[in-house]
Amino acid sequence: MISTPRAVMTENFIPPIRQPIDRSPTSQTIGSIVRLATHETVFMEGDDAQSLYRVMAGAVRLCKILPGGRRLITDFAFKDDQFGLELDAHHKVTAETIGPTVLLRTRRCPPMQQEQTEFHDNIVDALRRDLSAAQAHVVILGHPEARARVAAFLMSMIRRLSAGHPHTIDLPMSRQDIADHLCLTIETVCRSLSELRRAHVIDIPSRHRIVIKDVNSLETMTTGEE
Amino acid sequence: MISTPRAVMTENFIPPIRQPIDRSPTSQTIGSIVRLATHETVFMEGDDAQSLYRVMAGAVRLCKILPGGRRLITDFAFKDDQFGLELDAHHKVTAETIGPTVLLRTRRCPPMQQEQTEFHDNIVDALRRDLSAAQAHVVILGHPEARARVAAFLMSMIRRLSAGHPHTIDLPMSRQDIADHLCLTIETVCRSLSELRRAHVIDIPSRHRIVIKDVNSLETMTTGEE
DNA sequence: CGAACACTTGAGAGACCTCAAACAGCGTGG
DNA sequence: CCACGCTGTTTGAGGTCTCTCAAGTGTTCG
Incomplete structure (x- = not known):
C-alpha cells in the first residue's frame, strides 16, 4: 500500500532564465531558476542525475518507494539546502515539492580546469551533509x-x-x-x-x-x- | 540500559611495523599492521580521528551509545572494508573488534602535493560507501x-x-x-x-x-x- | 567437571497498527 | 452567502506484534 499515490511526473519548468545568482560559499556557479507548484516532481528515482538543486524558497521531500510499496522519506530540503547530488548517473530518490517552491538548478557540466578542486570541495561538502543527515535519521x-x-x-x-x-x-x-x-x-x-x-x-x-x-x-x- | 557494558579501552597495539602493503585501488599508501583480540577497542567516539583503518582479517563493529543509554551499531566492517574516516577532528562512532582481527592503519598525514587529488578521490569514495551504507541501514x-x-x-x-x-x-x-x-x-x-x-x-x-x-x-x- | 556465558524459548503487558468514524479547513457551485 | 464535497486531520476500539521479565538449554573455557 502506497501512502500517497501522488507521484505525478510534471515537468513544467519555466524556460531557464540565465542570470547571475548570489555567490554563497557552496554555490559559486551560474544556475537557472525553477518555479514549481505544490506536489510537483523535480526528478524521479532512476532519472539521469544531471543537475544539482538548491532551495531558494519553499520545501522539497526526498523519498523512495520501497519494494513492499511503502514510501520512505529520507530527508526534507528547506531554504538554502542543496539536494540532488549523485555520484553515479542516476538519482536514487524522488524529489517532490511540498508547497510552492523556487529552486536554483545548477547544471552538472564538465567543470573548468581551475574550478575543478572547488567543484570537488563542493561535492565533499554535500556528501558530508548527506551522510550526517542519514546518520541522524538512523538514530531517530x-x-x-x-x-x-x-x-x-x-x-x-x-x-x-x-x-x-x-x-x-x-x-x-x-x-x-x-x-x-x-x-x-x-x-x-x-x-x-x-x-x-x-x-x-x-x-x-x-x-x-x-x-x-x-x-x-x-x-x-x-x-x-x- | 546499555546492551553490552563491555567498552574496555585496551590500547595494546603492537609496535607499528613499517612495511609496504598491497596496493589496492583504494589504499596506495604505507600503513602499519595492528593485531587485536576479541572485543578490543580500536577507537572510541570522541577520540581524535588520526588514522584510517582497513580490515585485513576479522571483523569490527561501529557503534554509538545513544543519550538514552541504548547501543546502536551503525555498521560492521569485514575483510577489505575501510572505516574510521572522519572529516572533522573527532570520531563519531566507537570501533570494537568482534573477533581476533588484523587491521591496516594508515596515518592521516598531510598528503604530498602530487597525492592530493588521489587522497581526495579516496575520501570521496569512502564517503560514498558510508553514505550508501547509512541509506541502506535506514531502509532496513x-x-x-x-x-x-x-x-x-x-x-x-x-x-x-x-x-x-x-x-x-x-x-x-x-x-x-x-x-x-x-x-x-x-x-x-x-x-x-x-x-x-x-x-x-x-x-x-x-x-x-x-x-x-x-x-x-x-x-x-x-x-x-x- | 563446573561455572560463566551466550543463546533459546515461554508468558504476560504494553505499544503500535489496522479498521473505522468523526471533525475541520477550503474551494466550488448553486 | 451558504450548502456541499473533498481533502487532510484527529480520535476511538480491537488485534497483533514486540518488549519485558523469567526460566531453561547449550557452549566454551578454566
Whole structure:
C-alpha cells in the first residue's frame, strides 16, 4: 500500500532564465531558476542525475518507494539546502515539492580546469551533509517509541526551520509526510502530537504551526527515557 | 540500559611495523599492521580521528551509545572494508573488534602535493560507501516488522560475507550485536531466526553459521510482504 | 567437571497498527 | 452567502506484534 499515490511526473519548468545568482560559499556557479507548484516532481528515482538543486524558497521531500510499496522519506530540503547530488548517473530518490517552491538548478557540466578542486570541495561538502543527515535519521529510527521519534523530529525541525522565533515552527509537510519520514503511521504521529499537546510540551495553534512550550522536556523525550 | 557494558579501552597495539602493503585501488599508501583480540577497542567516539583503518582479517563493529543509554551499531566492517574516516577532528562512532582481527592503519598525514587529488578521490569514495551504507541501514530500519529486518540483514550479509558458497554465511557477530544493529531485542532476533528455520528458509547448523535454503523467500520477506 | 556465558524459548503487558468514524479547513457551485 | 464535497486531520476500539521479565538449554573455557 502506497501512502500517497501522488507521484505525478510534471515537468513544467519555466524556460531557464540565465542570470547571475548570489555567490554563497557552496554555490559559486551560474544556475537557472525553477518555479514549481505544490506536489510537483523535480526528478524521479532512476532519472539521469544531471543537475544539482538548491532551495531558494519553499520545501522539497526526498523519498523512495520501497519494494513492499511503502514510501520512505529520507530527508526534507528547506531554504538554502542543496539536494540532488549523485555520484553515479542516476538519482536514487524522488524529489517532490511540498508547497510552492523556487529552486536554483545548477547544471552538472564538465567543470573548468581551475574550478575543478572547488567543484570537488563542493561535492565533499554535500556528501558530508548527506551522510550526517542519514546518520541522524538512523538514530531517530533507532528509537522504538513513537514519542521519541516525533520529539526528535521536532527538535530537528527547530534547528532547521525556526528562523527568528526559536519556539515556533511552521511545518510545511503533511502529517503523512512526517509519518513516512519517521516510519510510523499517520495516526500514531497525530496521537503523539496530541499527547505532547496534552502534556503542555507543545501547542498546535493551527495544523502546520507548532509552538514549543518546553524545549527541555522535548529534548529529554528524544532519548526515549522520561 | 546499555546492551553490552563491555567498552574496555585496551590500547595494546603492537609496535607499528613499517612495511609496504598491497596496493589496492583504494589504499596506495604505507600503513602499519595492528593485531587485536576479541572485543578490543580500536577507537572510541570522541577520540581524535588520526588514522584510517582497513580490515585485513576479522571483523569490527561501529557503534554509538545513544543519550538514552541504548547501543546502536551503525555498521560492521569485514575483510577489505575501510572505516574510521572522519572529516572533522573527532570520531563519531566507537570501533570494537568482534573477533581476533588484523587491521591496516594508515596515518592521516598531510598528503604530498602530487597525492592530493588521489587522497581526495579516496575520501570521496569512502564517503560514498558510508553514505550508501547509512541509506541502506535506514531502509532496513524502515520496516516495522522484525522478520523483515532480520531477512534484510541476512541478505546484506550474504552479499558481504558469503565468499565461495553463496548459501552459507558465518556470522562473526553475536546475537546482541545483530539486535543492536537492527534496533530490536536479542529475544526478538532469536525468535525471528527460529521462525525462519521452522519455515525452512534457513538452517542454523551452529550458532554463528547460517545456511540459506530459500533465497527467494528471504528476498520477499525483506519487503515486509509475504 | 563446573561455572560463566551466550543463546533459546515461554508468558504476560504494553505499544503500535489496522479498521473505522468523526471533525475541520477550503474551494466550488448553486 | 451558504450548502456541499473533498481533502487532510484527529480520535476511538480491537488485534497483533514486540518488549519485558523469567526460566531453561547449550557452549566454551578454566
